[in-house]
Amino acid sequence: MSTAVGPGTTPSAPGTPLVELDRVSKFYGNIKALEGVSLEVHAGEITCVLGDNGAGKSTLIKIIAGLHQHDEGTFRIEGADTTLVNPRDALDRGIATVYQDLAVVPLMPVWRNFFLGSEPTKGRGPLRRLDVRLMRETTRSELLRMGIDLRDVDQPIGTLSGGERQCVAIARAVYFGAKVLVLDEPTAALGVKQSGVVLKYVAAARDAGLGVVLITHNPHHAHLVGDRFVLLKRGAMSGSSTKDGTTLDELTRQMAGGSELDELSHELERAPAPSHLGGHPADAEPRK
Ligand SMILES: Nc1ncnc2c1ncn2[C@@H]1O[C@H](COP(=O)(O)OP(=O)(O)OP(=O)(O)O)[C@@H](O)[C@H]1O
Ligand SMILES: [Mg+2]
Numbered sequence: 001m002s003t004a005v006g007p008g009t010t011p012s013a014p015g016t017p018l019v020e021l022d023r024v025s026k027f028y029g030n031i032k033a034l035e036g037v038s039l040e041v042h043a044g045e046i047t048c049v050l051g052d053n054g055a056g057k058s059t060l061i062k063i064i065a066g067l068h069q070h071d072e073g074t075f076r077i078e079g080a081d082t083t084l085v086n087p088r089d090a091l092d093r094g095i096a097t098v099y100q101d102l103a104v105v106p107l108m109p110v111w112r113n114f115f116l117g118s119e120p121t122k123g124r125g126p127l128r129r130l131d132v133r134l135m136r137e138t139t140r141s142e143l144l145r146m147g148i149d150l151r152d153v154d155q156p157i158g159t160l161s162g163g164e165r166q167c168v169a170i171a172r173a174v175y176f177g178a179k180v181l182v183l184d185e186p187t188a189a190l191g192v193k194q195s196g197v198v199l200k201y202v203a204a205a206r207d208a209g210l211g212v213v214l215i216t217h218n219p220h221h222a223h224l225v226g227d228r229f230v231l232l233k234r235g236a237m238s239g240s241s242t243k244d245g246t247t248l249d250e251l252t253r254q255m256a257g258g259s260e261l262d263e264l265s266h267e268l269e270r271a272p273a274p275s276h277l278g279g280h281p282a283d284a285e286p287r288k
Contacts, residue, residue: 016079017042018180018211019064019095024073026059033059035236036073040228041180041211046202048214048222050255051232057215060232061182064213065097066090094179098169098186106158110150111139113157114172138175146171146204163194167201174208181205182213187221199225219251231255 017040026034034056041047051057062068063075066084075082077093084090090097105113115135122131139153148167150160157165166186173181183202187195195218203225206212216222222229229246231239231254239254 013079017076018078019213020074020076020079021060021063021070022074022076024060024063024070024075026056026063026068027071028059033235034063034070034232037230037232037235037237038073039213039230039240041213042227043179043211044206044209045227046206046212046214046225047228047230048216048226049230049232050216050219050222050251051238052217052255054234055232056235057232058184059235061097061184061213061215064090064095064180064182066095094177095182096173096176096178096180097182097184098166098173099184107156109154110157110160110168111135111153114139114142114153114168114175118176142175143168143171146174146201148201161194163190163198166190166198170198170201170205174205174210178210180211180213182215184215185217186214187216187218195221217255219248219255223248223251 019041021037021039023036023038024034025032025036037056037060039047039049039060049057049060059068063070063084066087066089069083069085075084077095082093084093084095087097105116108116111132112135115138120131120134121128122134123129136153140150143150143153146167148164148171150164157168160168166183170181170183170186186198186202190198199221202212202214206225214222214226223246227243229239229241229243229251230237241250
C-alpha cells in the first residue's frame with residue numbers, strides 16, 4: 001500500500017493538482033470504456049464531469065476511487081505517478097468517494113453511520129467500548145458546522161431525505177480529513193429544492209479547501225458550482241473548459257449534442273394524417 005501524503009512528506013509545488021489524469025484509458029475486456037481522458041482537480045475547486053448514460057463517468061471515478069485501475073495514461077496524486085490498489089488506498093491518500101447509492105445502514109442512527117468503520121472507543125482491554133457520547137456530539141456539531149441542523153442525530157439514517165443523506169456523507173468526508181471529494185451524481189434523484197441544498201454543501205466542501213469532483217448529467221447544476229468542466233461522450237472527451245471559458249448555454253448545447261437534438265426533433269414531428277382521415281393534402285408536403 002502506498003504511503004499517505006501528509007505532514008512530513010515533501011510538499012508538492014504550488015499549483016500542482018491534487019489529482020490529475022493525463023490521457024487515461026480503461027478497457028473492460030474488449031470494450032474501451034475510457035479513451036484518453038484528462039482532468040485536473042485542484043484544492044478549493046470543483047471539477048465537473050458531464051456526460052450521458054454510458055459515457056464513462058462512473059468508470060472514471062472508480063479509477064480515482066481505487067476500485068479499478070487504469071490501463072493507459074498517467075494518474076497523478078499531488079504530482080506523483082500513482083496506481084491505487086484498492087479503495088482503502090484511495091482513502092489513505094485523502095480521496096473520499098460518495099456513491100449515489102450511499103453505503104449506509106438505513107436502520108442505524110445518523111451518528112452511527114457518520115462513524116461507520118472508524119468508531120472511536122474509550123477504556124482499555126475488556127473494558128473497551130464505543131464512545132457513543134463522543135460520536136453523538138461530534139456528529140451533531142460537525143453537521144451544524146456545515147449548516148445542517150438535524151432534528152435528532154438518533155433518528156435512523158433511512159428516515160432522512162435523499163438530499164439530507166448526501167449532505168451527511170459530504171460532512172463525514174470533510175470531518176475525516178478528505179482532501180479530494182468525489183461525488184457520483186449526488187443530485188440525480190433529487191428535486192429542484194433538494195438539489196440546491198446538496199449543491200450548497202458541495203460548495204461548502206470546496207470552501208473548506210477540498211478538491212471536488214462532481215459527476216452530473218445536469219449542465220445547470222454543473223455551471224452553478226463548477227470551476228472546470230470535462231465532457232465525456234462514449235468514453236472519450238468531447239470537450240473541456242474552465243468557468244471563464246464557457247457559458248451555461250454552451251455547456252447545455254454540448255451536453256445535449258445540438259445536432260442530435262435537431263435530428264430527434266425531426267423524428268418526433270408528427271407525421272401528417274392521411275387525407276382520408278381528414279388530413280389536408282398540403283400537410284403531406286415535406287417540411288422545410
Ligand atoms: N464492469 C464492466 N464490465 C464491462 N463493461 C463495463 C463495466 N462497467 C462499465 N462498462 C461499460 O463501460 C461504458 C461506460 O460505463 P459507465 O458506467 O462508466 O458510464 P456512465 O457514464 O457512468 O453511465 P450512467 O450515466 O448510465 O451511470 C458502458 O458502455 C458500460 O457498458
Ligand atoms: Mg454511472
